[in-house]
Amino acid sequence: MEKRVHIAVVPGPGFSHLVPILQFSKRLLQLHPNFHVTCLIPSLGSPSTASKSILEALPPNIESIFLEPVKPEDLPQRVAIETQIQFTVTLSLPSIHQSLKNITSNTPFVALVADSFAFEALDFAEEFNLLSYIYFPSAATTLSWYLYALKLDKETSCEYRDLPEPVKIPGCVPIHGRDLNNQAQDRSSQVYKLFLQRAQRFCSVDGIFINTFFEMETGPMRALKEEGRGYPQVFSVGPIVQTGDDAKGLECLTWLDKQEDGSVLYVSFGSGGTLTQEQVNELAYGLELSDHKFLWVVREPSSLAFDAYLRAQKSVDPLHFLPEGFLERTKEKGMVIPSWAPQVEVLAHSSVGGFLTHCGWNSILESVVHGVPLITWPLFAEQRMNAVVLSEGLKVGVRPRVSENGLVERVEIVKVIKCLMEEEEGREMRKRMKELKEDAANAIKEDGSSTKTLSELVLKWESLV
Ligand code: UDP
Numbered sequence: 001m002e003k004r005v006h007i008a009v010v011p012g013p014g015f016s017h018l019v020p021i022l023q024f025s026k027r028l029l030q031l032h033p034n035f036h037v038t039c040l041i042p043s044l045g046s047p048s049t050a051s052k053s054i055l056e057a058l059p060p061n062i063e064s065i066f067l068e069p070v071k072p073e074d075l076p077q078r079v080a081i082e083t084q085i086q087f088t089v090t091l092s093l094p095s096i097h098q099s100l101k102n103i104t105s106n107t108p109f110v111a112l113v114a115d116s117f118a119f120e121a122l123d124f125a126e127e128f129n130l131l132s133y134i135y136f137p138s139a140a141t142t143l144s145w146y147l148y149a150l151k152l153d154k155e156t157s158c159e160y161r162d163l164p165e166p167v168k169i170p171g172c173v174p175i176h177g178r179d180l181n182n183q184a185q186d187r188s189s190q191v192y193k194l195f196l197q198r199a200q201r202f203c204s205v206d207g208i209f210i211n212t213f214f215e216m217e218t219g220p221m222r223a224l225k226e227e228g229r230g231y232p233q234v235f236s237v238g239p240i241v242q243t244g245d246d247a248k249g250l251e252c253l254t255w256l257d258k259q260e261d262g263s264v265l266y267v268s269f270g271s272g273g274t275l276t277q278e279q280v281n282e283l284a285y286g287l288e289l290s291d292h293k294f295l296w297v298v299r300e301p302s303s304l305a306f307d308a309y310l311r312a313q314k315s316v317d318p319l320h321f322l323p324e325g326f327l328e329r330t331k332e333k334g335m336v337i338p339s340w341a342p343q344v345e346v347l348a349h350s351s352v353g354g355f356l357t358h359c360g361w362n363s364i365l366e367s368v369v370h371g372v373p374l375i376t377w378p379l380f381a382e383q384r385m386n387a388v389v390l391s392e393g394l395k396v397g398v399r400p401r402v403s404e405n406g407l408v409e410r411v412e413i414v415k416v417i418k419c420l421m422e423e424e425e426g427r428e429m430r431k432r433m434k435e436l437k438e439d440a441a442n443a444i445k446e447d448g449s450s451t452k453t454l455s456e457l458v459l460k461w462e463s464l465v
Helices: 015-032 049-056 081-104 114-122 138-153 190-202 218-225 251-257 277-290 343-348 361-369 384-392 410-421 424-443 450-465
Strands: 005-010 037-041 061-065 109-115 132-136 209-210 234-236 264-268 293-298 334-336 354-359 374-376
Touching: 005 015, 005 081, 005 450, 015 037, 015 049, 015 061, 015 109, 015 132, 015 361, 015 450, 037 081, 049 190, 061 354, 081 109, 081 114, 109 450, 114 132, 114 190, 138 190, 138 209, 138 218, 138 234, 138 384, 218 234, 234 450, 251 293, 251 334, 251 343, 264 277, 264 343, 264 410, 277 293, 277 410, 343 354, 343 361, 354 361, 354 410, 361 384, 361 424, 374 384, 374 410, 410 424, 424 450
Parallel strands: 005 037, 005 109, 037 061, 109 132, 132 209, 209 234, 264 293, 264 354, 293 334, 354 374
Antiparallel strands: none
16 A cells, blocks of 8 residues: 655735645645645634635645734734734744644654745744755746845845846746835835845745646746756646635526626726725726626725725625726626635636736636636735736736826726727737637646656655655
8 A cells, every 4th residue: 555645834814825726735635645734724713714714625645723813912913914824933933833833743744735825834944854845926027036136136236126136036927126026115224124034944945836837937937947046946736726616506697697608897806905995986987988798806995905805795796996886887887796706717718808916926826727817906915026027027917007196097097998898909808818818727737747756756755655
């Protein structure tokens, strides 16, 4: 009988850090059923309903252990979202250590895989004789920036956003300093120091898994693998996305069934992205004026772009914040859903012809897997970088212009919707997205680039048991 291979994984706090590492675990099990994964879950306050329902549906070979939740009042107040995420892990380290001790006491584990924000857990790898890996749930371009930032930090004295030329990260599409991740926008900040510290730690792991595929990010993947840079081994194992097959009969899907093929624009800002009240108004008028069909996941407005990211949703009805009469005027054209949609099922629906997205990496991969071209509207984290990759690099999306007042105005919204849904430029993006969809499907076939990469590594782990 084949020996069982045990590994432990530590997600970062928040739905979109939990889901990718669980999907990765499922992918391992799919390729190698003799795997057993133990997932140690840090959280800030109690986990969201969406996270809980994902955990309830796990296969028996994935075991989840909830760590003592960190109390929000124990975190420093008013710090960046990335700092909150990372400090939640820092405060969970004693329980991560204890859990590792418990689970490895009778069973030999071979590897510890931590989300990029949970990298501190890897400090325990040596003590428990485990190989250490990062699971990086973002683009290879973003990983390349993390590693390149270590060099650029030493060579640059000004803020990156004040550099006259775009930053040329090896193998990547040039990115203007102002489009780099939020953490790199203020070099004197704590969040920037933590970012560099994280990047530094990445250099000493046994490997980094990236949820991307070679054909989508050939340039950065080649550069990351080039010898002489001193980078750790990187493995592109994606696209690993949720399959989503349990939402049949929901009202929005029934509504989509009645629409023409490719006619609907799906609008969503991820698991926790929020807009200001003014921006909600502009978006509402833009959708209305565009005269296109839309399915919009509406969230309560906030002045913080990531307000709903780590906190459970409030009970206020977000539809109250839409402009007066909007719902009545658009009832033939659109549908709005409060707070949460079955996104994967929506993107898989043939009526959906475009996705206005905040450019979270999971949303992007889900759109690629289903061949849906994009309107790229980044909000926070590394989303502006993703927007550049998609609109300027791969040319599968159009990016709206932000006005001097910080708003994407209704006229601009109408312009990008028409560009994507009606014009030649949009047709070209659609065509390129269909090609990318094929590449994505090929990458995870039996002989595909991502499957081969992962299988080779798994063989190595098996040999260690
Ligand atoms: N998601 C969903 N329904 C929603 C909003 C988000 O199912 O209404 C899922 C989406 O499918 C994706 C994840 O939440 O898997 C969002 O991850 P992403 O990386 O795009 O953005 P983040 O939430 O990290 O900002």
